[in-house]
Amino acid sequence: MLRRILIGGIAALSLGLAAPVLAQGTPAAPQRLNISIQPADFSMFPVFLAGEQGWWRQMGIEPTITFFPAGPPQVAAAAANAWDVGITGSAPAVLGASRFNLRTIGISNDESQTNILMVRAADLAGIRANPASLRGQRVLITVNTTVDYVLQNCLRTFGLARTDLQVVNLAQAQILSAFSTGEGRVAGLWAPNIYTAEERMGAVPLCSGSDAGATVPSNIVVRDDYLRQNPEMVARFLATVLRGIAWTKTNREAALQSMQRFYAQGGVTISPAALGAEIDRHPTFGLEEHLRLMDRGAGPSQVDRWFEGLAAFLAQVGTVANPPAPSVYITDEVLRRIAGNPALRAFALNQ
Amino acid sequence: MSEIVFRGVTKTFRLPKGGDFLAIDTTDLRIEEREFVAIVGPSGCGKTTLMRMAAGLEFPSTGSVEVGGRAVRGPGPERAVVFQQFALMPWKSVRENIGFGLMCKGTPRAEAEAAIAHYVELMGLAGHEDSFPHQLSGGMQQRVAIARAYVMNPAALLMDEPFGALDAQTRIVMQEELVRLARRNPRTVLFITHSVEEAVYLADRVVVMGRKPGRIIETIDIRPLRESEAWESQPIEEVMDRPSFTQMRSRIWKLLKAREAQNA
């Protein structure tokens, strides 16, 4: 793996110099593609799966995969042209859209059920009965992220405001450490950290994104200039990811085994039950569903509406001053290119 | 009682790379009460080590060092030391430097102030009491160091090339002053120098040492000569021009040279 990263880095460097020459490759001569993901996250799984299944090669893609510990450095690295396509959370995707022209070309999955406010089991009944008891309490959360968006919406359903609580900003791993030693009443976590909290700290869900009507997808993204120069490569990439999504739905057992390897590589020890929950709690969308969700035939698409709420939140907390309209950065052009190409379409549908 | 007695003293040092180095070979020396003895010798003959043993800063490997009939077990205020590098504390004023030993001894404040004032006056330091050492010239710093030694009213004075770091003119002035001081406040003095002239001019007896290993070659009594010619009533430059003085000087020089020639 390490050697692959090194070789990849060197190759990427030389490719940068030779890119114009190689512009139109064929499947026979695989073309270099820099992909960015985060480790041990279900939304990133199709990229890992494609490697194990040998789909990149079939699509004529020679991938260099870079792992980022979090969305912000991932998006910032896009500004430095460190990668071409990738999968990231919806908050960084909007951030990247507003600052670096990042385009969203698909939805990797719906994480509304796995962005959760968690509490200790003993506290659950009390808080459910009287949410106002949270006033002045500490909430551990990674601020300005999807789970912060979930917090915002959950508080609204509780009849509370953000200022009623003490919001402590921590990275996910630090939330786990702190919560496990008795800090905070509420912890805002996403998968797979929620399973660690459930299984090892006896934490239970209080309110998830879907409970509060906040949809938090994760996005398949591309740099705008790369999309304009290499629409064909982007289509091949998206088709491969879509195939992974379709394949996971129909090959559950094999997918679980592969996921096990993916999470272990990312340093996450996860129980079989939690692995199953990962699939069950994450709605995913195949090509046909994607086309429906992103269709703007009758006004804003379903996906556009998801993002309006999130963008408003990010503007409110000050992350993005004036978020662009979803129509600016969400595009179904790549999906339509796949739908219009029988070979890609069949590949994406796993046929 | 403050005679200094070295009895069968040897000193060996362990070398960093292993093995021993014999710095001082079996040496006997007795400095009588109120006697001024100067030790001359080349670098590495162990003269400074002898003085440090008397001061209690080092200990003989064999033999013993006694001052006033008591074996030396460590440094003490009854044996004042004047170092070549002055060794004044840069962070204390002239007054504080001179009074440091008195403070350590717990001398009452008024008494200490009077003693300090007396030696400030005697050493020509008036007006500089509140200066820091770096504000003084080398000669003035050495005056402070000498005042600091005398103010303790020690039984014995140990001086390690006290004028070695001074320029030639200052040095001559200081030598005269030391003679004046020694006459007014006689003490048992062990004076280390590599200047033969200085030794002959200042000392009652001159001990000549050679090296490899360090040992006493000869001891010469200057007193008969000095007393018969009444050196102390004459300026230093005239004393040093006298044929008897230059003869004495060259006699010691020849001793040192002969010894070095043996080693070569």
Add this chain to the structure above:
Amino acid sequence: MATGAAPARFHRAFFVGALTIVAVLALWWVATTGTRWLNPLRLPAPSEVWAALQQILDRGYAGATLWQHAMHSLGLVARGFAVAIVTGIPLGLLMGWSRRAEALINPIFLLLRPIPALAWIPLAIVWFGLGDTGKVFVIWLTAFVPAVINAFTGVRNVDPVLIAAARTQGASTAQVIRHVVIPGSMPLIFTGLRLSLQASWTTLVAAELVGAFFGLGRVLNIAGQDIFPGMIIVGMVAVAVCGAATTWLLGLLERRVLNWRQAI
């Protein structure tokens, strides 16, 4: 090339320095605003930094205004630095004075020293929770090291002749430590304090990863999360200004305490 009248030199250096800063600012403006050689998304234009400054001064950012953040950070740094002084200097003095203490403590110290503040954060959270204690702990860890090392080196660099001189004047061990070793180590102790203070400020960002409500480190962390380059620069400048101001204060103290030193 190496000499020159001091005041003239100072003026020249000041002039060139000021000119350089102005030139860099101008170059920055030209590159980001005038010509757009650099993508302003990657290096913010001066106007964006100015706007970010306005925002944090007037409306606040990351939950408070710049002033509140700065005061909070100042409090944290002051506490971490104070604990580092109180623990580090005595330990350094002890290790410097006693080779036994050095042999006992130094290996552990050397082994723990390379572990950066950031690596302690997981433990700081589980040990001290999210209160200020954890942050002070993290700052202390880094500020502690230079305090120890310089106090240690300071003691080892005290002129042994000064210690010997104090001993010959009858100073006890406590008196030697109080009047010779500590003042003699002071210049290096102050060097260490300056490094400690700098380390405290550079660790602030890491310390405030331990769940801060306010503080310049929180500003930088949130600005990093928001990829807000203008605010990142504001945060960096604010930390630098606070660091420079506290260092200047320390310099004033140093000049008072070390007034005995030769003006350089």
Add this chain to the structure above:
Amino acid sequence: MANRNFLGPAGTVLGVVEFWLLTLAGFTLFFGGWMLVAWSGLMPANLLPSPLAVWETLVRLWNQPFAGHVYAEHLTASIGRFLMGWAIAVAIGIPLGLLMGWYRILDEIITPLFDSIRFVAPLAWVPLAALWFGTGIGGPLLIIFVGSFAPCLISAYRGARLVEPRLVEAAQTMGASGRRIIQHVLVPGAMPSIISGLRVSAGLGWQSLVGSELIVVGAGLGYLMVQGQGNLATNIVIAGMVGIGVVGFAIDVALRGVEAWFKRRWGQT
């Protein structure tokens, strides 16, 4: 004569046996105390695992991959990253420091710039580093560079300023050109200061490592620690700290050796 420590530090030199006994005693106290606290139940294992548990974790991490790699691979990834960043800091900082010592104008230009960024933590550069250099290698290297650059520059500068002006004058009277003076007088004269600066800079660069691993992950001790924390495995966190401590210690010992060698060669003690 019983107490020979009356001269303080200069007066005592420990015997080899006593030195090692005391060192051993220090380690015993440290690890013994740790063990006692861990076993006494005062601190649960997820707060402070015992040294033995950490040792077992180390052995396990050595043989089985965690976070995608075995321990040795995490180590080498971190060391490689550090060496590259440090090498750049040395390659830029030392020549620049020497030139600043030699050409006053350069000193006057750079010093104010340098002073103004001295207080900014390497960690604060993380967002900008990703923005400017991305991840290939640049971003993480910038963090290590920022961490280790200052001591390189300062020590070379001080070294150059401390070279005896008389040596320079002597070389000039012998007709040496500016370049030759730099090569034969300035660089060797500044060497002791440079070497000690290298030691400090390597230490600080190594400390910036964990920060640099916040930008991009894949392998590395910092990454290992973060993932360990995400699993609530304090033993893995401490295992990562052990690696950082030991490698940092080894770097320091190696450079100390170089320093001692130079001192011997140039006849300084």
